[in-house]
Amino acid sequence: MYHKDTISAISTPVATGAIGIIRISGTETLKIISRIFVSNKFNFNSPVSHHLYYGTIIDLDDKSDIDSVLVAYMKSPHSYTGEDIIEINCHSGMVVLNKILSNILKCGARLAEPGEFTKRAFLNGRIDLTQAESIIDIVNSKTEASLKIAAKHYQGLLADKLRAVKSDMIDIRSLLEATIDFSEDENEIMSQDNLLIKNKKISDSIKALISTYNEANIYRSGIKAAIIGKPNVGKSSLLNSILADNRAIVTSLPGTTRDTINETINIKGIPVNIIDTAGIGHTSDEIEKIGIDKTLTMIKDADILLLVFDGSSELDILDQNIIDSLPDKKAIAVINKSDLHHILNNDVIKSIHNFTSVISVSALYNQGIEKLKSEIHNNIIVTDFDISNNILISNMRHKTLLEKTLKSIELVQKALNESVSPELIAVDLQAALNSLGEITGETTTEDILNNIFLRFCIGK
Ligand SMILES: Nc1nc2c(ncn2[C@@H]2O[C@H](COP(=O)(O)OP(=O)(O)OP(=O)(O)O)[C@@H](O)[C@H]2O)c(=O)[nH]1
Numbered sequence: 001m002y003h004k005d006t007i008s009a010i011s012t013p014v015a016t017g018a019i020g021i022i023r024i025s026g027t028e029t030l031k032i033i034s035r036i037f038v039s040n041k042f043n044f045n046s047p048v049s050h051h052l053y054y055g056t057i058i059d060l061d062d063k064s065d066i067d068s069v070l071v072a073y074m075k076s077p078h079s080y081t082g083e084d085i086i087e088i089n090c091h092s093g094m095v096v097l098n099k100i101l102s103n104i105l106k107c108g109a110r111l112a113e114p115g116e117f118t119k120r121a122f123l124n125g126r127i128d129l130t131q132a133e134s135i136i137d138i139v140n141s142k143t144e145a146s147l148k149i150a151a152k153h154y155q156g157l158l159a160d161k162l163r164a165v166k167s168d169m170i171d172i173r174s175l176l177e178a179t180i181d182f183s184e185d186e187n188e189i190m191s192q193d194n195l196l197i198k199n200k201k202i203s204d205s206i207k208a209l210i211s212t213y214n215e216a217n218i219y220r221s222g223i224k225a226a227i228i229g230k231p232n233v234g235k236s237s238l239l240n241s242i243l244a245d246n247r248a249i250v251t252s253l254p255g256t257t258r259d260t261i262n263e264t265i266n267i268k269g270i271p272v273n274i275i276d277t278a279g280i281g282h283t284s285d286e287i288e289k290i291g292i293d294k295t296l297t298m299i300k301d302a303d304i305l306l307l308v309f310d311g312s313s314e315l316d317i318l319d320q321n322i323i324d325s326l327p328d329k330k331a332i333a334v335i336n337k338s339d340l341h342h343i344l345n346n347d348v349i350k351s352i353h354n355f356t357s358v359i360s361v362s363a364l365y366n367q368g369i370e371k372l373k374s375e376i377h378n379n380i381i382v383t384d385f386d387i388s389n390n391i392l393i394s395n396m397r398h399k400t401l402l403e404k405t406l407k408s409i410e411l412v413q414k415a416l417n418e419s420v421s422p423e424l425i426a427v428d429l430q431a432a433l434n435s436l437g438e439i440t441g442e443t444t445t446e447d448i449l450n451n452i453f454l455r456f457c458i459g460k
């Protein structure tokens with residue numbers, strides 16, 4: 001339900017900073033600001049929209065000054081929410097922000113729920129649901145690539161694409177209706193072919209979008225790469241070398257790393273969480289045993305494994321045991337210590353397990369690290385979509401609904417091929433239209449909408 005009351009919230013982090021912003025949105029916005037804002041230029045009855053006004057926010061009770069501020073007014077419907085909006089730019093500090101907000105609330109505004117400004121923008125038709133969801137992705141973007149994907153959604157390009165698909169579906173519906181009305185029409189066979197072609201075009205477009213999900217989601221959510229291996233092969237040194245930072249303790253003693261250590265880096269646009277783990281081996285040490293248990297969990301959770309070997313020594317039973325227990329997932333063999341005399345045979349490593357690649361590095365001298373990063377990227381990104389020129393699907397909700405739409409469209413295809421009655425085909429077509437509409441928010445239920453907007457922060 002859309003309660004048209006006036007809402008307010010602090011839209012910037014409640015912390016010390018140069019500027020903090022408090023938003024007010026709703027029909028009472030001007031009435032509220034007129035009670036606490038003193039300014040020479042601001043005409044409280046009809047201020048100029050999209051202008052900044054300098055003045056002072058005063059305390060409602062004792063009329064004392066709270067802060068010198070700049071107030072921006074955005075008149076309905078040309079505002080973020082589509083309602084009258086005031087944004088107060090004040091000095092940022094916990095006390096000042098909260099004091100201004102509490103005065104606004106005293107004047108009759110209600111504290112906004114998380115995402116409520118954006119929800120109103122959606123409910124007032126300023127943006128569709130894919131645009132609203134993209135805002136969370138923009139805020140959470142970890143790399144430029146994920147930002148690019150989200151920014152395109154915010155521009156409404158995904159919604160445009162879905163609208164085009166919808167328009168083709170509506171064409172089919174019209175043709176079906178015509179067939180129902182004029183079933184004796186001699187052009188019936190012609191239109192049947194036409195329908196099949198149009199329907200195929202729809203399913204191709206949906207399939208193309210779905211096919212981008214895995215990679216787009218990798219750019220959005222990132223991947224986990226676990227560095228594993230027996231003790232002392234140089235796992236922590238490798239982590240430090242990849243991060244170009246002395247993050248993990250390195251010693252010449254086996255069993256140095258007890259707990260997992262992880263840091264996220266950007267590898268060609270992918271946020272990769274690199275996890276250093278305790279070496280897997282025989283130990284009677286209680287702490288080391290717990291560390292090894294954690295390593296085994298990390299192996300399960302990781303998207304890709306970097307199995308490190310010491311290239312300056314023979315493969316031994318500890319290495320072999322780890323290889324034997326590798327789960328069925330992507331694993332790169334990293335032959336470390338390439339600066340020392342090479343003893344381990346890389347061809348043997350290649351032959352004993354289906355590694356995606358075998359790379360020689362020297363973690364100590366930072367050699368082969370760029371090649372290893374490229375290899376991680378190549379193993380994760382298979383198609384390498386052109387992010388700048390394509391609309392990619394990175395949201396699970398969108399993917400699930402596209403798959404649902406596709407199922408209905410395939411039923412339409414089957415029914416058309418079997419010359420089922422147009423009335424029945426129309427039922428599957430309507431199901432497809434409904435699923436598609438759920439993505440953009442046209443047919444989304446209130447519960448789902450609430451769930452989506454609750455993921456926003458307060459003030460957004
Ligand atoms: N020469 C040489 N020594 C290395 C290289 N990488 C690591 N080392 C040395 O190998 C020893 C063990 O390194 P670590 O990085 O602590 O090894 P680890 O696999 O994390 O060991 P644990 O945490 O005990 O399992 C240290 O003395 C490192 O300096 C390398 O590329 N070349």
Ligand SMILES: [Mg+2]
Pocket residue numbers: 235236237248249256257277279
């Ligand atoms: Mg270590």
